[in-house]
Structures are given as C-alpha cells and as structure tokens.
Amino acid sequence: MADPMKIRASAKDGITEVKVLMSHEMETGQRKDSSGNLVPAHFITELSAEHNGKQVLAAQFGTAVSKNPYLAFKFKGGAKGDKLAVSWVDNKGDKRTDEVAIN
Amino acid sequence: MNMQRREALKAGGGLGLFGLLAAAGLITPSQARAEWNKSAFDAKTIEETLKALGATGAQNSTDIQITAPDIAENGAVVPVGVVSALAGVEAIALLIEKNPNPLAASFMLPAGTEASVQTRVKMGQTSDVIAVVKVGGKFIMTKKEIKVTLGGCGG
Numbered sequence: 001m002a003d004p005m006k007i008r009a010s011a012k013d014g015i016t017e018v019k020v021l022m023s024h025e026m027e028t029g030q031r032k033d034s035s036g037n038l039v040p041a042h043f044i045t046e047l048s049a050e051h052n053g054k055q056v057l058a059a060q061f062g063t064a065v066s067k068n069p070y071l072a073f074k075f076k077g078g079a080k081g082d083k084l085a086v087s088w089v090d091n092k093g094d095k096r097t098d099e100v101a102i103n
Numbered sequence: 104m105n106m107q108r109r110e111a112l113k114a115g116g117g118l119g120l121f122g123l124l125a126a127a128g129l130i131t132p133s134q135a136r137a138e139w140n141k142s143a144f145d146a147k148t149i150e151e152t153l154k155a156l157g158a159t160g161a162q163n164s165t166d167i168q169i170t171a172p173d174i175a176e177n178g179a180v181v182p183v184g185v186v187s188a189l190a191g192v193e194a195i196a197l198l199i200e201k202n203p204n205p206l207a208a209s210f211m212l213p214a215g216t217e218a219s220v221q222t223r224v225k226m227g228q229t230s231d232v233i234a235v236v237k238v239g240g241k242f243i244m245t246k247k248e249i250k251v252t253l254g255g256c257g258g
Contacts, residue, residue: 015217028203028225030203045139046139054213055213056215056216057210057211057212057216057220058211058213059208059209059210060139060140060144060208060209060210061207061208062144062204062206062207062208063144063204064199064202064204064207064224064225064226065207065208065222065223065224065225066179066180066181066222066223066225067179067180069222069223070221070222070223071220071221072184072220072221072222073210073216073219073220073221074216074217074219075215075216075217076217077215
C-alpha cells in the first residue's frame with residue numbers, strides 16, 4: 001500500500017484551490033537498473049477528485065509525470081468543512097484514496 | 104472430504120466476489136470514469152497523440168497560457184501549469200514534443216472546475232511543451248519551449 005497523499009484544499013471567495021502531493025515512484029519503464037535490466041513501468045494512470053461526492057476533476061497520467069506527482073487545480077464552490085476526496089489507480093492496480101476537510 | 108472442500112471453495116469464492124464488489128463500490132467513483140487512453144499515451148509523435156485524442160487540426164490560440172520556467176535545471180521535475188481564461192473548458196492535455204511518448208497528462212474538467220491545472224513533469228531534453236485545450240467541442244493549442252540543462256530520463 002502506498003503512502004498517504006498530502007492534500008490541501010482551501011476555500012476563498014467561492015473558489016476552492018486544491019493541492020495534492022502523491023507518493024509514487026512513477027517508473028517510466030525506460031530506465032535501467034545497475035545490472036542493465038529495464039525497470040518495469042510503474043506509474044499512476046488515473047486520478048479522480050470529488051467534492052462531497054461530486055467529481056471535480058478526472059485526470060489521466062502518463063509516465064512523464066514526475067516522481068511523487070504534484071497536482072493543483074481550482075473549482076467553483078466548496079465551503080469550509082466540506083469533504084474533498086482524491087483517489088488514484090496505478091498500472092499495477094494499486095489504488096489509494098485520501099480525504100480531507102476543506103479549510 | 105471432497106464435499107467439504109467444495110463447500111469451503113464455494114463459501115470462499117462467494118466471499119471473494121462480495122469483497123471485490125464492496126471494494127469496487129467503495130473506491131470507484133459513482134460517475135463513469137473514462138478508460139485510460141492507452142493509444143494516446145503510447146503515441147510516439149505529436150500528430151499521433153493529437154489523433155488519438157481526437158484533436159487533429161487543433162488551432163493555435165493565444166487564449167491559453169503555459170506557466171513554466173524558460174530554463175529547467177532538472178529535467179526530472181519541471182513545474183508546468185496550464186491556464187485559460189476561456190469559459191467552458193472541458194479538457195486539457197499536456198504534451199512534451201521530444202519525450203519518447205509526448206502525452207504527459209490529460210485532465211477532464213467537469214462544469215465548475217476552472218481551466219487552471221499545475222503539475223510537474225519529466226523532460227528528456229529541451230523541447231516544446233504543448234497544451235491542448237478542448238472548449239465548446241473544439242480543440243485549441245499553444246506551445247512553449249522549455250530548455251532543459253539536465254535530462255530527466257537518465258538511469
């Protein structure tokens with residue numbers, strides 16, 4: 001199981017700004033280890049963010065997204081105390097969901 | 104003995120299925136999520152990628168801004184943001200021309216989500232970064248060159 005995400009969501013003037021830092025290797029599948037073998041690709045493919053159960057962002061990642069991916073976005077609405085959940089799935093089927101309260 | 108084994112298998116199988124369903128129900132968002140666009144992420148050129156995204160013939164536009172450094176010292180972590188003041192942006196895709204697979208990430212924006220996303224990407228070498236935006240069913244794009252002094256795909 002992967003480490004938890006760091007999520008910050010802050011509501012201001014009717015707009016909620018969300019910043020997510022995921023913990024993931026994001027192997028491209030093009031790198032070789034010290035003995036010259038290809039390191040198999042291992043990366044997050046899909047991500048979804050939901051505000052009180054309503055989807056506010058869906059993303060698909062390729063291998064070019066950096067290790068420990070960072071993502072920031074904004075959506076209209078959202079108030080202090082509302083729930084914001086982010087979940088991702090990687091190419092090996094691992095998944096993780098974390099939830100925070102908007103502040 | 105055999106009967107017991109069968110029953111145990113049955114019970115186990117039933118439980119497994121139930122567990123799977125519960126897990127799926129818990130984790131999968133209620134909204135239908137688009138399948139990971141393999142053909143777009145596997146494409147090797149900008150043209151192929153645009154085609155796989157259904158964005159062939161995207162027009163250049165000044166209504167999109169790419170916020171990124173002109174020079175990236177470390178190609179492994181290049182902060183890139185895409186912002187557009189246009190209303191009704193439905194999707195944003197981020198392409199890096201000289202990477203082995205240009206498509207880095209794509210974002211679907213439901214109504215109410217602003218056309219403003221930021222992430223960090225890997226760049227193998229100095230390259231144009233292209234933002235493709237879908238707005239009102241049409242595709243527009245813009246590009247910006249980012250110089251990389253140290254590639255991000257070395258071993």
